[in-house]
Amino acid sequence: MHELSLAVNVVDYLTKLAEEQRLSEVNEVYIEIGDLTHINGSQLKFSLKMASEGTVAQGAKFFVRRRRASMKCNACGKSSKIDMKAMLSDYEFCCPRCKSREVEFEQGKELVLKRVKGSKKKGA
Ligand SMILES: [Zn+2]
Numbered sequence: 001m002h003e004l005s006l007a008v009n010v011v012d013y014l015t016k017l018a019e020e021q022r023l024s025e026v027n028e029v030y031i032e033i034g035d036l037t038h039i040n041g042s043q044l045k046f047s048l049k050m051a052s053e054g055t056v057a058q059g060a061k062f063f064v065r066r067r068r069a070s071m072k073c074n075a076c077g078k079s080s081k082i083d084m085k086a087m088l089s090d091y092e093f094c095c096p097r098c099k100s101r102e103v104e105f106e107q108g109k110e111l112v113l114k115r116v117k118g119s120k121k122k123g124a
Helices: 002-020 041-053
Strands: 023-034 061-067 071-072 079-082 103-107 110-120
Touching: 002 041, 023 041, 041 061, 061 071, 079 110
Parallel strands: 023 061
Antiparallel strands: 023 110, 071 079, 071 103
């Protein structure tokens, strides 16, 4: 299960972060997933809950939202957002400005931890 291995990575990261920042617990975690990934948001949340059991992130609230994919045109340099719904029927991506097909994805394949809220250890 793809989501579970991602969740384990996220929790590993949170554990390290908590150590570095001397957090006694992680309360809120904001995650964005790119539109080009095939991650299922609710499955990811569920996996995060499971993976965080017994760690510093246990009981944390996980917020997952999708982030628009974008591409960059190698011909004219324009960056543009990709509307995945509009693209579903069209597998050929091209630049909206110059119509070049020399485009590459800039964003959309990533999972980003936007923000982590935690509580400091007492006396720290
Ligand atoms: Zn272009």
